[in-house]
Amino acid sequence: MNVARKSFAKHWQLYLILIPPILFFIIFKYYPMANAVLAFKDYNVTKGIWGSPWIGFKNFRLFFDNPIFWTLVKNTLLISLYQLLVGFPIPILLALALNEVRHAKFKKLVQMVTFAPYFISTVVMVSMIMLFLAPRLGFVNLALNALGMDSINFLGEPGMFRSIYVWSDLWQSAGYASVVYLAALAGIDPVLYEAAKVDGASRLQKIIHVDLPGILPTVTILLILNVGNIMALGFEKIYLLQNPLNTSSSEIIATYVYKMGLLNANYSFATAVGLFNSVINLVLLVLVNGLAKRISSNSIW
């Protein structure tokens, strides 16, 4: 305790400036966590969160018994896995390829251009997708017509939704995601490259035997973080891309929570659904982290 008192006396100014940010976390992060007890209550506006009667797991049972439950879980998982399969390895390949380029200007150009879409907002991104894929004037359909093919109503086809979401996301974030790997590649000991050269390794062999092992720790950590976010999809983008024709494959847990909770004012039920999502997310993160720790001794904590 002596240490504490000494630190308080010496750094009272630092503790003072910590107060507003800590209040922020208590009010906007921890208080909502406490509010999540709503999931176990029958919310009544006049009685408030704490005054409303407890109903145990009824909201959860309502959700699990609802036929939409499996559709939501399936859609959420399928989009996430697809996203992981495409969005995770491609930035690594992009970084490995860029790392081979010796023309500084070309390298910089590719990096700057691929990085730029990261700064486009979700609304603009979705607007672009809609304009490009529009059945009448979208350039994708105009191109199809020019090749003698019929127009496709891309956003009206439930089967196309996942691909549209995943590949447009790759377009937007691949450049940004590759930066971390490029940094990891830059950190590899040059001696290893010289040794590979002396041994007569080709460029491909150099990538396989020097580059890949060199960035493996970074790859593992990012993979863990990615898997841990499996249930936390780009909800804003999916919500904007949704239309009545594609909901059978585009309705995910998060969009359902928004519709149930804020549009239908079914607060308790939506909170339960959201809580289910967060818990699954946390469990996945812990599991994958534990697995990575055992396999490669890399872990995020």
Added chain:
Amino acid sequence: MASPFSATTAPGSSRAYRIKNSAGDRVFMAIIYTALSLILIAVLYPLIYILSSSISSPDAVSSGKVWLWPVDISFEGYTTLFSTPLILTGYANSLFYTAAGTLISVTLTIMIAYPLSRRSLYGRSVIMVFVTFTMLFGGGLIPTYLVVKQLGMVDTRWALLIPNAIWVWQVIIARSFFQSSIPDELVEASELDGCSDLRFIWSVVLPLSKPIIAVLVLMYAVGQWNAYFDALIYLKSDHLFPLQLILRSIIILNNGAGAMDVAEMVEKQHLSDLLKYSLIVVATLPVLCIYPFVQKHFVQGMLVGSVKG
């Protein structure tokens, strides 16, 4: 493993082997350059297409004549946009949210990141866990909404400035930067000279931390300029709407009538396709304009955070 690596040990074959190898390398490099060029085109084409469409004539756009470069250059889209009151209000609102929100966010982030970077601060690891835990688990949409509602922030500008003010990832990045770039010796020397912590922050830490401040400003500003979801759930009065929300109603909901005067909209029907492209450019340009200037700092700052986070 045997063949490529043992080749050099046999003196006679090494030369021939190396030539063969470098031919393979040349093919490999050709593939890489081709792939990267294709990626470059794939990323660039949609951007150029939008820009070209936005400055083409309305007729060229609505008859699908634009393929790469603008057709019959005209700035009608932009002049229409900038004479529409709702767009102007949205633009002004977005500028306000971006400026005010960035100021609040950067200040709060430094206020928590700097103390947490000081090793002598008692309890800093507990606070760090307290902060990072919120990255892993949250109360969810509805409980957060109810807090904001209880605080009376719904349908006020505060709802877009406060509830999302601090991003944990930015705190981690800033803290790592402070830890690695403010030498302990400097802190000790200033303590010996009787410099208070606040004075030290003001006259030593902040001037030394321009790169990280640039990163924080950029990230928060971009986030704030691009945000629409908080506005969607918390705001009801359209005079408070940021540009992104107006963009959504015009392009995504195709609901121009709600956003503009109906008569005006009918009159400008032939403009509507063009307007969408102009609107996209107008909503994106401010962010893309500052990007090249801070890109260097940005990459550096991101790396500091990710390597030592």
